[in-house]
Amino acid sequence: EIVLTQSPGTLSLSPGERATLSCRASQSVSSSYLAWYQQKPGQAPRLLIYGASSRATGIPDRFSGSGSGTDFTLTISRLEPEDFAVYYCQQYGSSLTFGQGTKLEIK
């Protein structure tokens, strides 16, 4: 099973700042099989990025994904108040797993 480790566990930033979230895999993951989700308290997750870098429908272009192999990144170019949430990466290779999440909180 591929283990996804997200860092940092918590990221404290202010609106307008740039956020960089990391997802590291225990073994190589095809870029085609890496996604990012956003989850707000009491809500279901929402798909942000799939195929490592493709934005889902309706996702603002301040969200971008990159990476390959074992290292992937979600970048939020300029934080809006509604972006403070928990973010999960997910992979589908030989099995399907999620990272443990990064909480993005207001500083």
Next chain:
Amino acid sequence: QVQLVQSGAEVKKPGASVKVSCKASGYTFTGYYMHWVRQAPGQGLEWMGRINPNSGGTNYAQKFQGRVTMTRDTSISTAYMELSRLRSDDTAVYYCARDLGPVVVAATFWFDPWGQGTLVTVSS
């Protein structure tokens, strides 16, 4: 618009079974795989398996093999997830989530959209 509406919260005793429903609207139900994902309180996400609503074919995560059954009723565009022999650590919010890609192409294993979630509490 595409929408998934799940059944309400459940409280079950250890050893019992629970069946959660997920009613789809706004798209062709048989055209997309449906997945089930759970989230224990304050924890991360865990994929349980998927069903092809067209054929009824299923794939389950190894952890849940033998305890989970996913079915569907195409006449009412509804998918079901039944989990048996419940334990306290099965207490979680259970989500259905549609696959991003159509069945006729291939499952993408990207989940969009999601249902609102169903809290299942297992307690004696």
